[in-house]
Amino acid sequence: MKPTLMLVDDESRVLEVLVKTFESQYQIFSFTGAHDALELLKRQPVQVIITDERMPKMNGMTFLKEAKVWAPNTVNIILTAYTDINVAIEAINSAVVYRYVVKPWDTDDLRTIVRQAFERYALVQENKKLTDELIAKNxxxxxxxxxxxxxxxxxxxxxxxxxxxxxxxxxxxxxxxxxxxxxxxxxxxxxxxxxxxxxxxxxxxxxxxxxxxxxxxxxxxxxxxxDRKTIFKSGNFNIIIDETLMRMRFPDEVEVVRELASDLPDNQVDEGQIQQILINLMLNAIQAMEYSGKIYVRTHHDGDAAIVEIKDTGCGISNENLERIFEPLFTTKPKGIGLGMCIVKMLIEKHGGTIGITSRENIGTTVKIRIPFHPNFMEN
The missing domain is CATH 1.10.287 (Helix Hairpins)
Structure with a gap:
């Protein structure tokens, strides 16, 4: 496939000469107006553009600045009369134009300039490719x-x-x-x-x-x-929650609010491990509230899994700490070793479940546990 060259000049005779000069080497797109040329660039970028500077409606410099938006890698050459040399030099300095050619031009010189423009385009593309590869490798x-x-x-x-x-x-x-x-x-x-x-x-x-x-x-x-083995048996989260809360002693200033779904099906669970999860989360909530506040315990299901939510009205967790909350030995508590949430996540994953935490500082934290139902205990 031939390299692509765009020619723009409002004089048909000049445009015809340019086309004949380059059509054997390049795929030519020729226009007598800048607006039509820009419409093509919106659909198909080209490699090199040669444009006249003095044109009605839109001059060459304005056209090339617009063209940069749609074809930023194009190498641009401007045709100018002697009186426009200052404009051309300014264009080159602003990196919009690669070379300027004074009318009337020498055909051999123009061929050389165009060939060098395509070489520059190839070098820039190769440099971009190598740069992208280097960035990717880095x-x-x-x-x-x-x-x-x-x-x-x-x-x-x-x-x-x-x-x-x-x-x-x-x-x-x-x-x-x-x-x-x-x-x-x-x-x-x-x-x-x-x-x-x-x-x-x-x-x-x-x-x-x-x-x-x-x-x-x-x-x-x-x-x-x-690493204690998980022993699965039929169990209901509502019952496990009630038994866990009965085992625990809560500070007098802590109120536990239960919102347990009456239609919650049974799961295949290790009740001891589920109780351990709940106790860990409850104790975290108590400490976060500094032994005064409300803990909401909710259950419901989405058809495929039982969902348990534990919400407190404590100090909340910062986004930075939330990202590390399941890391072993990570803790922000003055009294603690940073294993509680790591253990909670490990036990939930043994049940094929997931845990998610949302928190707002000075407002509270919500922990959401999702444990899939065992097929034998799904209600039809």
Missing amino acids: AALEQNLKQLKETQEKLLRQEKLAVVGQLTASIGHELRNPLSRIKASAALMRNEILPEEKEKKELLQIIDNEVMISTKIINDLLDYSR
Whole structure:
């Protein structure tokens, strides 16, 4: 296929000479007016343009500036009379025009200029191609470096977690026993406190909160250091939620609002793991609200899966922290080790489910869990 050359001159005789000069070498598009030439460029860019400067309605410089919009890579040559040389020089300096040719021109010189224009076009295109390839390779290299860094960080976390697992196995159970005794003692003391002894009641609440946090840390460490098999049985999320809430002790200033769908079908689930998920999320909500606020627990289904939503009225999570919330050992809490949400996600994925989190700072957070139904328990 021949290279494409556009010729624009309002004088038909000049245009005819130009066409005869170049038609054997190039595919020619010739026009006596700039507007018609621009209409073609909107549909089909060309490689080189030769245009007269002095034309009615639209001069050559204006035409070439318009042409750059539709054909930015075109190499432009302008034909000018002696009196227009200053205009041509200004055009070259502004990078709109590659060369100018003074009328009347020497045919051999014009052929040489046009040949050089096509060579320039080819060089520019090759340079653009190489630049694009280099950008693509740099992008690929940056991606590879990013993946390498993430892999190294993951390996480092795994090494840390391996050490944590070894320590946890030896001390976890020993710590649980005294915490249980502290919790039981606090419960007994609460029964003996008179209604007017508010200060003692507040101190016992602090003990309860600290025991709750410490127990959660130990449980997270133990759960992460062992890979317990998931045992699926028929279960209903509404029942599991009720049982979980009965097991938990909430601070006096925390209100739990249940909105459980009455038509929720059963799932195939590991009830122990589901309870563990719910407890983790509830404790996170309590801490986010600083032990005062409302927790909304909702269930519904979309026909294919059970959906559980837990919403709190706490401090919320920033977008930056939200992106890292499932990373092991990532935490913004002064008391915590950053394994809770990692464990939650891991257990949900064992059920073939997904978890999503939306949050607004100083307003609250909503966690949405979706667990697919087992076909044997879908209602017709």
